[in-house]
Amino acid sequence: MEFLPPADAPKGEAGKNFVYTRVRLAWYYRPSDVSDRPVADSRLLLAAIYSEVCDINQLRAKCHVVHRDKISDLSGWKKRPDRFYFNRLFDPYIKREFEVIPSRDVRNLPDHIRGVLTSRYEYVVAEKEVIPDLTDQIRLCENCQEWCPNPETVQCDRCKLFFHMHCVQPPLQAKPTRGYGWTCGPCSQRHEAEVDSHDIRHSISAPRVLKSNAPPARGRGRPRKDKTLAEKEENLPVKHYKMWPFRYFGQYTVAEDTLDEEDLIFPRAATRHGPKYQANVLPYPEVGNYPPDIEERGGDSTVEVLGVFTSLTESEVESCKDALTKDPKSASSVDWLTEVVRRYSDAALAARPFTTVNMKHLARLEKWKKNETPVFDxxxxxxxxxxxxxxxxxxxxxxxxxxxxxxxxxxxxIVRFYGHWKNSKLKEENERIRTKGPPPKPVNRQYRSEAERGEGLRVGLSDDEGSIVAQPSKSPSCGACRTRESKVWWKAPKGLSTNVLCDACGNNWRRYADLNVRPIREESAPTTKSRAIEKREGTPLTAPSSKRARTSASVASTPPPAPSPAAPAPHIKCQCCHKSGPLGKVLRCKKCHLRLHAGIAGAIVDPASVDNWTCELCDNEETLEASINHDCLLCPRAGPEERKMKTWPPADTLLRACKPTEGQGWTHLLCAVFTPELTFTEASKLRLVEGMSTISKHKWMARCFLCGEIEGAVVKCTDCPKEFHLSCAWKQGHKFGFEIQPVKSTRRDTTITTNFKGEMGCMNAIVMCKDHDRSKRDIYDICETNEGGETALQVYCQSYKQAAVTHAHGLLRKARRLDNLLNIRSESTTASSTPAPNGSSDPECSKCHTHFSPAFYRRDTGTMEVDGVSSPLSGSSMSSPAPATISWLCHRCHFEGADMNGKAMGMSAS
Incomplete structure (x- = not known):
């Protein structure tokens, strides 16, 4: 609403030299915070005419909150992050909700009042039953032609005209009782004439339903994908008057008060006037004629004595205390002194000497209690x-x-001990201040210069520090999604199985008050506590039902209770698209907790065993069908620091999803799908990646634009010449998806076309830098599904990534690919005039003395010779010219003697 200087800044011109450090924020409520009814829409808020001032460093993020009428595409609005809307207002003082309508829809007002209202305020707050009267056409009295306010107006039940109650003859003192109508004089005379003529037949008419002239609610049609309109609606100006866009104009508002600039804008309730809210006071007696039985107030008999120590001197008070106790701690105790005053006062009223008072029995019997109350806890x-x-x-x-x-x-x-405990903490703090001096100036106080302010805020504490659990237990578990790995742990609300939340669930709870709680599955019958936890879905804090169960006198006639509906399936968030889905549609590995849509994992799981699904890396730990080294053959190798992680590759990212290759190695699912040369032996299950040796040499030797490494194979951005590893692109947030381009009729016989979500054409895999504008292109996400439930990745792989398994088996296909490489190498060697280093037509392996190998490696520097040309291996620098006598190793001998973490592992598939 506004930015403010520090609280201790001087007023006037001198205060302008201070940098703003505080901000006034308008308050919005979540519906679940103010009522017990559940609200499924987490983006719906309740406005409030309430604000508070806080420090700027307490702001966490920026969000957009607009009225419902300013949103034309509600579903599209809710898909965008940090977008909220409201259509009602909640008053925290009278605990009521009100409707919020645009001020331009208020028509039943005189022109001068309506003009002031619409020029100052964007919205009007009123009760739900008052909205039809406000949005109706202007109502004028039929007699005086003046405006008829609702409280002073009566409507004729026959001609539907309005009258002031004081304009009719005779004037009406009150409106007709509910269920009764009123007719004006002409209509009454006309009705009596019809009755006297016996020509009327009475008919029971249906009650008239009041219709509102407010704009009708929008239908639930297909949302429009007009992003320019959405951004235009977001930036529409809103009228504010003294920083507020709405004011109360409901049942208890005097319309003329709107013209007053100082009139209060807050919601109001019924006034406490009338005999119902007044006390019945007897008439005061006449002067000089007092009844003899009335006693004057203020005398000794009408005053309750609370203490007699005011009549004692200080020495007498100290002597009384010394006579009762010698303990200085008791003599300074507030509870003990209160009891001493009470007992001395009772003795003074009973005319007993003070010597009869003692404090041996520290308990007293109150008038309204049955048992004695101890003085000390x-x-x-x-x-x-x-x-x-x-x-x-x-x-x-x-x-x-x-x-x-x-x-x-x-x-x-507990309350009394809390007061003593706070005082003891305050005492310790004061002693620390006396010994070590005052604490440093807090960061939320403002400074006179930007440099001082930046230095202070740099060392300041965040507002989130109190909500972050710095040292959770040894094996923390999220109370919502059950994950055990998170970089940041947040405090969890009451009602969950644990007291911490992971980073994703914590931010979701703090922003939207929404949690996808996974219920605890018990092997035995669930207890009462577990049933209560399973019942909480979405938000853990739900109030018990206020309705009492209906009981019947006849137990035998009571029908058996209906079976309770099955509990809703728990929702799991996919780590690729970050969208939640039911268990089965989104799978969760029972070992490493990897969460993926079944369509992109290539898994076909029986619904009965969906809880026991394991990813391919975890499954390989038992079967050992592929290598136990999980590093991707197309990406840079992991360092020793990363390998020390408990689960490698980490399960909190899509890069945990790997697929085996034909050489018993592994590659990321993203690398297998978005590298054009690679195919799958079984594309429906995304099994066994083929074609690693067909990747061009340029891709193996190019430098990654993101990480700067020459190790691994790179791909090129769709829209620019940048080249990068696919894993680096995923970590940096680049766009992965699929695009369908139309195919000319002359090329349809030679081009594979596919149909996805009604769009026909050639489907291309897209990897695009995040800097490019993709708003004008229809790019389907990896997990986006069509009408049949298939993901875009499934459709693409089944159409374009299936290997030709019908023509030959896997070993023969691999041999043909190697033959192509050898043929290319032989041709290039023949065309080259440079003799081989050892003087023969082919290099010779110094270990097995063979002349036939797809690649030879220098034994001293580790460079590789392919196609007759020496080149450095991935990650090594270009070597110097070869000496006269060079020792070579063939492909097999080189890798038999290499370490498992060698840098040449990227070419092992060939």
Whole structure:
């Protein structure tokens, strides 16, 4: 709403030299925070005419909140991040909700009042039952032709005209009772004439339904994909008057008060006037004629004595205290002194000497209690103090929740101990200030220069520090999604199985109050506590039902209860598209907790065994069908620091999804799909990647634009000449997807076409830098599904990535690819006039003395000779010219002697 200088900044011109450090924020409520009814739409908010001032460094993010009428495509609006809307207002003081309508829709007002209202405010707040009257056409009295306000107006039930109640003859004192109507004089005379003529036949007419002239609600049609219109609607100006876009104009508003600039804009309730809210006071007696039985107020008999120490001197007070106790701690205790004053006052009223008062029995019997109340509470034990401090650290000053931690104490004892505990902490802080000096200036105080401000904010603490759990337990688990790995852990609300949330669930809860809670599955019958946890879906805090179950007197006649519906399937968030889906559509590995759509994992799982699905890397740990080295053959190798992770590759990213190759190696699912040369032996299950040796030499030797490594194979951006590894592109947030381009009729016989979501053409895999504008292109996401439930990745792989398994078996296909490489090499060697280093037509392996190998490697530098040309291996620099005598190793001998982490592993498939 506005930016403010520090609270201690001087007023006037001198305060303008201070940088803004505070901001006034308008308050919005989530519907679940103010009522017990569940709301499925997490983007719906309740407005409020309430604001608060906070420090700028407490702001976390920026969001957009607009009225429902300003959104033409609601489903598209909710798909965009940090977009909210409202159509109602909640008043936190009278605990009521009101409708919010545009001020231009208010028509039943005089022109001068309506003009002021629409020029100042964008919206009007009113009760739901008042909206039809406000949006109706202007109502004028039929007698005086003046405007008829709703409280002073009566409508004729026959001619439907409006009259002031004081304009009719005789004037009406009150409106007709509900269920009765009123007719004006002419209509009454006309009706009596019809009755006297006996020509009328009475008919029971249906009650008239009041219709509103407000704009009709929009239908639930297909959302329009007009992004320019959405951005235009987001930036539409909103009229504000004194920083507020709406004011109350409902049942308890005087219309003329709108013209006053200082009139209050807050919602109002019924006034407390009339005999119902007044006290019945007897008439005051006449002067000089008082009844003899009435006693004057203010005398000794009408005054309750609360204490007699005001009549004692200071020395007498100290002597009384010394006579009762010698303990200085008791003499300074507030509870002990209160009880001493009470007992001395009772003795003074009973005319007993003070010597009869003693403090040996520290308990008293109150008038309204049956048992005695002790003066002092029982001291808290060390275990109780620890439990109390743990409850304060967990729940803050919510003492009812703290009492649940300290079970054997009453609520009054907890409240009193909390006061003493705060005083003790304050005492320690004051002593620390006296010994070490005052603390440094807090960061949220403002500074006179930008440099000082930047230095202060740099060392400041974030507002999120109190919500982040710095040291969770040894094996933390998210209370919502059950994941055990997260970079940041957040405090969880009450009602979950654990007290921490992962980073994704924590941010989702703090922003949208929405949690996809996965219920706990018990092997045995669920207990009451587990049933309560399973019942909470979406948000963990739900109030119990306020309705009482209906009981019947006849038990025998009661029909058997209907079977309860099955609990909704838990929703899991896919780590590729970050969208939630039911278990089965989104699979979760039971070992490493990798979460993927079944369509992009290439998994066909029986619904009965969907809980036991394991990814291919975890499955290989038992079967050992492929290599135990999980590094992708097309990406740079992982360093020793990354390999120390508990699960490698990490399960919190799509790069955990790997596929085996024909050489028993592994490659990322993204690398296998988006590298054009690679195919699958079984494309329906995305199994066994083929064609690693057909990747061009340029891709193996090019430098990645993102990580700067020459190791691995790169791909080129669709829209620019940048080249990068596919894993690096995924980590940097580049766009992966599929695009369908139309095919000319002359090329349809030679081009493979496919149909996806009604669009026919050639499907291309797209990898695009995040800097490019893709708003004008229809690019389908990896997990986007068609009408049949198939993902875009499935359709693309089945159409374009299936190897020709019908022509030859896998070993023969591999041999043909190697033959093509050898033929190319032989031709290039023949065309070259440079003799081989060892003087023969082909290099000779110094270990097995063979002349036939797809590639030879220098034994001293590790360079590789392919097609008769020496080139460095991936990750090595270009070597110097070969000496006169060079020792070579063939492809087989080189890799038999190489380390498992050697840099030449990228060419092992060939």
């Amino acid at each position: 029982k001291p808290f034990s060390h275990e109780e103090v620890v439990a109390f401090e743990d409850g304060i650290a967990l729940h803050g000053p919510e003492l009812r929740a703290v009492r649940d931690e300290v079970t054997n104490r009453t609520m009054p004892e």
